[in-house]
Amino acid sequence: MISSLRTCLLVMMVSTLFVTGCAQSGKVSDDMKDHIETELGAVEKVTVMSTDGQEVLLDSRLFLQELSRQGQDLQISSEPLKQADVRFTLVLYRTQQAPLVVTVGESASEFGGNTYRGAGASYFYQWVNKLTGKGVLSQKIQSVRLAAEDLGQARVLNESEAEYIRKVMGSAVPELDSRSKQYPLYPNYRMRINSADKPVEVAILTPTLIAVPFGRETFFFHVEGSLFSRLTEWMPPSNRKEDRFxxxxxxxxxxxxxxxxxxxxxxxxxxxxxxxxxxxxxxxxxxxxxxxxxxxxxxxxxxxxxxxxxxxxxxxxxxxxxxxxxxxxxxxxxxxxxxxxxxxxxxxxxx
The missing domain is CATH 3.30.1490 (Dna Ligase; domain 1)
Structure with missing residues (x-):
């Protein structure tokens, strides 16, 4: 049972105001409810940082709206979250206060010096993972560099071509099947999408499937099949002299x-x-x-x-x-x- 004030901060992050066990009596006091509501109201933005330093802005409104569904079935664990098992870090920036930081793994999360496990921790990872995938492709695209690795060719797309990429990325649908066995098809098209933040690397795996690496995570999206056709027009495989392989x-x-x-x-x-x-x-x-x-x-x-x-x-x-x-x-x-x-x-x- 969660019983300390410190762990109530985790409840503030990942549960409703009425999670059983936040207070020793089994109920949350009115003062604690007010405190939690005040803390949540002070959140200015929510971001997720990858293990390689990328930071993606989440939809704060959607995050806070869905936050109430989190926090069920969490237990404090004596087994810390290993650094090798960290998938990303969730950061809540607050007005005139230090940010709240949660280190997230697939089956455990760390917050306030404690490690939390249980079915709720796994569900929390999946939820933040989904929001992060949406955030990755929501960044404003400034320019796009297209490369065909198997051809040894690369160039920066012009504005009309980049606008087409904006539309395709904007309509991309998260793919639930991870397709971990899918290697990119020839000629291995890749795009570097430059935004105000760190560039996003996009691998074109098949005519309808793209992959976006994010530290130890990889997000997969279903896209229009016309994207691959456009890429072959912009960078045709036939323009290269073949080697013996x-x-x-x-x-x-x-x-x-x-x-x-x-x-x-x-x-x-x-x-x-x-x-x-x-x-x-x-x-x-x-x-x-x-x-x-x-x-x-x-x-x-x-x-x-x-x-x-x-x-x-x-x-x-x-x-x-x-x-x-x-x-x-x-x-x-x-x-x-x-x-x-x-x-x-x-x-x-x-x-």
Missing amino acids: DPLFKSTQIRITANGAMNVQDTELDVTQTTIEQGIAHQSVRLLKNGDPLNVPPKNPGSKQYELHFFVNDTVQRIELYPRYFKYDQTWYIHDELAENEWKLFQSLRK
């Missing part, structure tokens, strides 16, 4: 052949199934492109780990993977841990 982005199937020393299983990836399989295939090619070509073959490459086979049109491109190297099209490349990373990538589809 680029044709692999067009693979319709990838096969892992377990014919080496590494403990892997024969695996096939049908790239035509969904955007998830397609994203994994494109990410696999990106890993290969990170290798550095060697002018002279290695004297001791070690044991072959396994092979990757990319099916492109009517041809099969074979890649041999070794502990620190790989061989493709008669050329050797150095790339530490490529065999492990490629296998982990394909295994992610099974999780």
Whole structure:
């Protein structure tokens, strides 16, 4: 049972004025009610800070309006919230007073030197997470820098193009499915949206799904499919001369052949199934492109780990993977841990 004045401050933050247990008698005194109402009325703005220093302004009216639904099923815990488990920090700025600060994790929050756990703490995290996602894309867009990572191209959008991005971002809908397995499709479009605050990075994962990293959090949004079409007009993939790896982005199937020393299983990836399989295939090619070509073959490459086979049109491109190297099209490349990373990538589809 919550019984101290200090913990009543948490109740002020995350519960109604009548949360059972705020006062020792089980009721909140009239003086305490007045005090809490006064404190809430002094809030000027509410922000959330990410673990990497980004700060997003929340809708204070909506925050205070929905605050009354919070605070149920909270217990003081002797187990502190570990720094590695912190997702973000909630800050309430008050008139002529020090701000109120709550450190938020997925299953616990810290406030006033105490750690709170329970179902209410998890629900509180989800609630603040939802509000933060809305706040991230609500910032006023000043300019937009578009990049296509797989093409090695980037430019600042003109004002009419930026205005289109404002409209798309303004109508973006939060995606409840985290899609953690979704890697960006070729050509890996990304936008840096500049506002009065810290720039917001936006990854275009699929024609209808974008991701916005926020410290240890990542927010996903559903957007109009026309966005991807516009991006291909503004930065066409066809404008770039292909290197020897680029044709692999067009693979319709990838096969892992377990014919080496590494403990892997024969695996096939049908790239035509969904955007998830397609994203994994494109990410696999990106890993290969990170290798550095060697002018002279290695004297001791070690044991072959396994092979990757990319099916492109009517041809099969074979890649041999070794502990620190790989061989493709008669050329050797150095790339530490490529065999492990490629296998982990394909295994992610099974999780």
